Amino acid sequence: MSNTFKALRAELESEELTIKITELGLENLPDGDTTIDVHYSSLNYKDGMAVNGNKARIMRNLPMSPGIDLAGIISSTSDKNYKKGDEVIVTGWGLGETHSGGYSQIVRVNSDWIIKKPDNISLKHTMSVGTAGLTAMLSIIELENSGIRNSSGDIVVTGAAGGVGSLSIMLLSKLGYSVTAVTGRMELEKYLKDLGATNIMSRDDLLAMSRPLNSGKWAGAIDTVGSTLLANILSAINYGGSVACCGNASGNDLPTTVLPFILRKIQLIGIDSVYCPINVRNDAWKRLGDLITPEEFENITNEVSLNEIEKPAKLILEGKVQGRTVVNIKDI
Ligand SMILES: NC(=O)c1ccc[n+]([C@@H]2O[C@H](COP(=O)([O-])OP(=O)(O)OC[C@H]3O[C@@H](n4cnc5c(N)ncnc54)[C@H](OP(=O)(O)O)[C@@H]3O)[C@@H](O)[C@H]2O)c1
The missing domain is CATH 3.90.180.10 (Medium-chain alcohol dehydrogenases, catalytic domain)
Incomplete structure (x- = not known):
């Protein structure tokens, strides 16, 4: 050395x-x-x-x-x-x-x-996904733990073209979920569809859904941005659905009401990759290596x-x- x-x-x-x-x-x-x-x-x-x-x-x-x-x-x-x-x-x-x-x-x-x-992933590819990939996988594990399955309905992902968002879309799609990608960059529609998104929604359209309760659209969500976008997602989660809250790219606030929680029994689950226990990390890294091929890591x-x-x-x-x-x- x-x-x-x-x-x-x-x-x-x-x-x-x-x-x-x-x-x-x-x-x-x-x-x-x-x-x-x-x-x-x-x-x-x-x-x-x-x-x-x-x-x-x-x-x-x-x-x-x-x-x-x-x-x-x-x-x-x-x-x-x-x-x-x-x-x-x-x-x-x-x-x-x-x-x-x-x-x-x-x-x-x-x-x-x-x-x-893990043996199923190279050193370089662990950092191709890095903390963002770990966070996406932890978010999916928590949605699964709350009872969400690919048969439950559509999952919405915010900050879709960013690191956590892109990897969430790719992993959810590989697990058989139908995914709505919310982005401020509609010009990246092809990139998001190639990752596996089924529907693309503009950030502005989600911002416009400002009622305390909207008709149910999604079984679950992975939210990387917080603030009004997260509040509007909560208002449109189906009865019994779950939302993994993992980021604050648009702000730390959450201007919501209790209505989605007490009328639709939805869950808001916090995700933390920093102090997450080692056994959960081991499981998440192994699953990342199983789900993503070397060629996809490069892409x-x-x-x-x-x-x-x-x-x-x-x-x-x-x-x-x-x-x-x-x-x-x-x-x-
Ligand atoms: N909980 C944890 O352990 C953990 C771990 C890693 C990251 N994080 C957090 O997760 C978030 C995303 O991380 P990342 O690595 O994916 O970051 P990133 O690559 O920079 O992606 C963030 C995405 O959020 C969207 N965005 C940016 N500014 C926005 C705004 N003002 N309003 C609405 N959307 C906005 C953009 O997506 P579009 O262009 O598609 O709209 C952007 O690509 C960050 O807040 C980060 O701190 C948390």
């Missing part, structure tokens, strides 16, 4: 934030019992906020590296459950937020954050090197990224 490595490093220099690729030594790594050579990370909305000037103070312990997820190979560990050479995934647990993250050729983490990569992925992260990181904050961006960390 080399004693020096490159990382995108955020630090305060005379009160000014700088974020640049820097050569570091092992002494710069945080505490942890396991050291990993990172091969790939990915670009998520939170990473966009971190790279673009640490918006909303996503990175809270400067100096550190952004990157909320990573896939790589263990180079040393004191945990007997792992060994040098194991291929592993780390997502969440404060990675890239409170603990130095995946935009770094070497990281040190706690072994209880680690998932062994939904744009690969960039860490040197090229600035442009896609800006686009993700503008809501202009389509699908997923995997970040090659080895070849800087």
